[in-house]
Amino acid sequence: MAAIRQTALITGTSRGIGPHIARAMAKAGYNLVLASRSGRELEALAKQLTISGAAAVAVPTDVTDPGALEHLVSVAEAAFGHVDVLVNNAGGDPQREFDQMSWSDNERIFRLNVLAPMELTHRLLPGMLDRRSGHVVSISSIAGRIGFPYTEAYAAAKDGLIGFTRVLRNDYRSRGVSASVIVLGAIRDAGQGQRTSDELGLDMPRYSTAPAEAVGAAVVRAIAKDRAEIVVMPGPGRVMKALMDLFPGLGRSMNRMAGADATMSRVIELRKRSKLSA
Numbered sequence: 001m002a003a004i005r006q007t008a009l010i011t012g013t014s015r016g017i018g019p020h021i022a023r024a025m026a027k028a029g030y031n032l033v034l035a036s037r038s039g040r041e042l043e044a045l046a047k048q049l050t051i052s053g054a055a056a057v058a059v060p061t062d063v064t065d066p067g068a069l070e071h072l073v074s075v076a077e078a079a080f081g082h083v084d085v086l087v088n089n090a091g092g093d094p095q096r097e098f099d100q101m102s103w104s105d106n107e108r109i110f111r112l113n114v115l116a117p118m119e120l121t122h123r124l125l126p127g128m129l130d131r132r133s134g135h136v137v138s139i140s141s142i143a144g145r146i147g148f149p150y151t152e153a154y155a156a157a158k159d160g161l162i163g164f165t166r167v168l169r170n171d172y173r174s175r176g177v178s179a180s181v182i183v184l185g186a187i188r189d190a191g192q193g194q195r196t197s198d199e200l201g202l203d204m205p206r207y208s209t210a211p212a213e214a215v216g217a218a219v220v221r222a223i224a225k226d227r228a229e230i231v232v233m234p235g236p237g238r239v240m241k242a243l244m245d246l247f248p249g250l251g252r253s254m255n256r257m258a259g260a261d262a263t264m265s266r267v268i269e270l271r272k273r274s275k276l277s278a
């Protein structure tokens with residue numbers, strides 16, 4: 001008898017790293033529920049995955065809208081019965097200075113990157129607990145661990161996502177529901193980091209970046225091996241992370257040495273100019 005396919009709901013699948021996660025999950029045999037705001041891109045991915053043999057539905061969703069989350073869950077359940085795995089991937093940062101953004105801009109960053117993942121988890125958790133089975137994977141960032149310049153709200157949210165996952169895992173694992181966090185360094189070939197580098201005409205050197213496919217592989221591995229945390233980042237970034245854990249006061253000098261200060265100052269200028277011309 002064929003094994004029953006599990007269903008994964010993945011947010012942020014219209015572009016960037018999300019489609020790589022969706023392809024890896026499809027290859028691992030999951031039915032897929034794809035959620036992002038851009039319907040056309042989602043439909044195109046769902047079609048592609050279906051042609052390659054997976055069952056996929058696209059549900060255009062703004063994850064920061066609680067009503068849209070309710071709709072997302074009900075469409076997912078109508079399509080596949082229930083959701084076994086949630087991958088909280090939608091996220092991002094407008095790359096502007098904390099004091100130059102309005103308070104509601106900062107709140108939006110926080111809502112997208114930590115409150116929405118928590119709310120979606122909160123909606124799906126009761127069903128997972130009833131079935132004594134489920135896994136929540138959240139995509140965080142090294143920005144939540146080191147003091148990357150101009151990321152106050154984003155860093156707080158991504159650090160929050162790491163803490164949320166840690167406690168969720170501790171509290172519900174004995175009842176069949178686990179949680180993993182994937183901490184990303186700079187990712188090349190797709191996503192916000194690659195787009196920003198392209199805009200600035202910067203290289204994404206292989207020694208300091210990981211390919212987008214590695215994120216998909218990490219999500220599949222985190223579920224299969226029930227890992228608490230997987231860091232997707234080559235050696236130098238891992239050293240920075242370990243140093244920051246031990247000596248948090250080193251942040252400023254580390255940013256200067258790694259060139260993050262200079263690069264992010266250029267990014268901030270670019271964002272200011274595009275805002276003025278918008």
Ligand SMILES: NC(=O)c1ccc[n+]([C@@H]2O[C@H](COP(=O)([O-])OP(=O)(O)OC[C@H]3O[C@@H](n4cnc5c(N)ncnc54)[C@H](OP(=O)(O)O)[C@@H]3O)[C@@H](O)[C@H]2O)c1
Pocket residue numbers: 011012013014015016017018035036037038039061062063064088089090091092093112139140141142184185186187188190191192193194
């Ligand atoms: N790229 C990197 O180097 C890097 C590094 C560390 C962490 N990360 C994390 O990795 C995840 C994916 O990032 P990425 O680089 O792939 O970013 P991206 O290319 O900007 O893609 C972001 C995805 O999230 C979706 N999204 C944004 N706002 C949304 C909303 N309100 N409702 C629903 N979906 C929304 C976008 O779709 P729509 O616009 O269609 O809604 C898109 O599919 C994020 O959590 C990010 O923080 C990325």
